[in-house]
Amino acid sequence: MAITDWPEDQRPRERLIRQGAAALSDAELLAVFLRVGVAGKSAVDLAREMLQCFGSLDALFGASLKDFSRINGLGPAKYAQLQAVMELARRALGEELEDGALLNSTQAVGQYLRLLFKNRAYESFVVLFVDVRNRLISVEELFRGTLNQASVYPREVVKAALERNAAAVILAHNHPSGDPQPSQADLVLTRALKEALALVDVRVLDHFVVAGTRTHSFAEHGQI
DSSP: OOGGGSOGGGOHHHHHHHHOGGGSOHHHHHHHHHOOOBTTBOHHHHHHHHHHHHSSHHHHHTOOHHHHTTSTTOOHHHHHHHHHHHHHHHHHHHHHHHTSGGGGOHHHHHHHHHHHHTTOOSOEEEEEEEOTTSOEEEEEEEEEOOSSOOOOOHHHHHHHHHHTTOSEEEEEEEOTTSOOSOOHHHHHHHHHHHHHHHTTTOEEEEEEEEETTEEEETTTTTOO
């Protein structure tokens, strides 16, 4: 049965408008995104098939175009739309961080970084530069490595902080392997960066390791 044949109070789009997006299931939210289904399947049916195929929303959002297109009814147009939605969410979170308030929230910063690192199959080292009023100045990828190693030079991080007149930084890198636990090398690097930045009066507020949907905050674990 097509969604247009459903009782109006059960249709996902109408329920979203009336009750808010949080009231909908994952499949219903995807159905609103899809708008229409395919022959023999409503948008909700197609959404359920997507979730069953990929196993989770995170896996769906991280799917390649090739894997995404294996489901009948999906292709480059829907893939592009989904990636655009993800990028809009990432930018919206970035704007919220710019006002400074959310930089005090480990959860908010972690959420932003999970979106930032999504789909990166290589190891990447990113620095969030913060001004004296605790507002975000910019987010920069300073180093890019292989799947398991990135060369990070403290001198370059100090130089970048001075160029942006930063008062503090938040460090972050990803573990494409899927394990967010920091290695001994990560701990040594963090100490080296903290010492180097302290020489120019720039504080290290935190260092995050991001692995898929999980993050590890050095500050939360007393490692800063």
